[in-house]
Amino acid sequence: MSDAIVKAKGISFSYDGAATPAIAGVSMDVERGQVFGMVGPNGGGKSTLLKLVAGLIKPEEGQIEFDFRRSANGRGVGYMPQHASANWRFPIKVIDVILMGMYGELGMMKRVGASERAAAAEAAEIMEVGDMSSRHISELSGGQRQRVFIARALAAKPELLLLDEPAAGMDAHSQDSFYALIERLRDDLGLTIIIVTHDMGVIPRVCNQVACVNVNVVVHDKPERLTCPVTEGFIGEHKEIFLHGDIPHRVVRRGGEVSEVAD
């Protein structure tokens, strides 16, 4: 456990006017080239933690350190939000949505060129939406739109991909091929992927690390031990995390220190 691409050090965050923090005293290491799952109850702070990593919001305490190898300018992150805040009426084709993924890298006032178009087309192919490139975004199904948004996050060739419930609303077959794809992104492209999910079945299958998020965070480094009978034990062991909105006092104190449970 040494090659971390993301190191969160004691980060806390509260939304404006909220009585309690959404994320408190969280420390975690995300290992390079792995799939890092995030699970936890609704409102537990998974999306908040992902936004903190994406840099959309700034931690009030602590810091997040990145160790990118390839991205020279430090923009190694591709982000797919949970609820696409997209304006579906907007007249835009699928390929132009994917191109947006590169606007950050490209910089302000610069025009899209052939290399950006090629990268967008490549991302579309990876996510298997290449044949829909010239369709209007609203003409796609929910699952297809999800793929387009992942392609957008992939377009700038990030080292770290943040996916907030990407498989929500996909049918079982699509989920299967989707998770196979996630593994290919990790194994073939060497991506590190943080994925938020409510699908406990997928954890032992694709994740190398799992974080249980409920204001505080507990990271498990051996999710493969959570298979079958152990899964029961896993959920049982941290029952509070999944069943209550409360902080599992047994595991971590509010605002507590680093809490990695060695399985």
Next chain:
Amino acid sequence: MEILEYTFMQRALIIGALVSLVCPVISFFVVNRNLGFIGVGISHTAFGGAALGSFLGANPVGVAVVFSFTAALIVARVSQSRKISEDTAIGIMFSVAMAMGALLIGLKKQYTVDLFGYLFGNILAVTSGDIIAVAAMGAVVLGVVALFFKEFIVMCFDEEYGRSLKLPMDALRYALLGAIAVTVVMSMKVIGIVLISALLVLPAATARMWFNDYRAVIAASMVYTFFTVIGGLVVSYYLNISSGASIVLLGAAVFLLSGAVRPRRSRF
């Protein structure tokens, strides 16, 4: 053609052509960001400025720019607040500025005709200085849009995602509202403050019926605006009616016709 022999008509057509280069582009953003009411508010606030300028003997267009720009800044600022909505802020500013205009009209009766022109458009009043001012304002607006075009597209489609790309979405919102404010003032003499919101909404709304790609929508909006503005000016000349009214009514007729014959395809 007889219509082209009159200097005032030549100027009107030149200003009309300039306006129809700029309005459709701004219209595209107004329609896609649902800024229609904000456009109405900014333009009516500009009227308060024009009335004040006229009352003080200052340049009405200059004061109108200051007013509409201030209104745009306040709206952009308020949209970040959770307590007051943009709608509320516009509702207040708009009526206060109109009340001020009404008060000033009442105080100085001889300015009524002049101000009526700002309300509904008066192409007879267009001077060569106006053409230069309109061309300069149009160049500023199109320049801003051209520089930040792809960022504006992101803002219209998915502002939250734009933030995750570290694009300065707040600054861009100010820039867009500022561009709307300038567009409103530059269109004042041709179409008038009360009617300008038509040119902020109709072009892109009409073009959107036909196209699903933003480039195509903008191009079609430009064609639509050119023909309705120039057509409206010509009609107003021959029928001797208000230029603003004829542009808006012609534009609305094209919009309705377009809606009646458009291809039946899902727009959502």
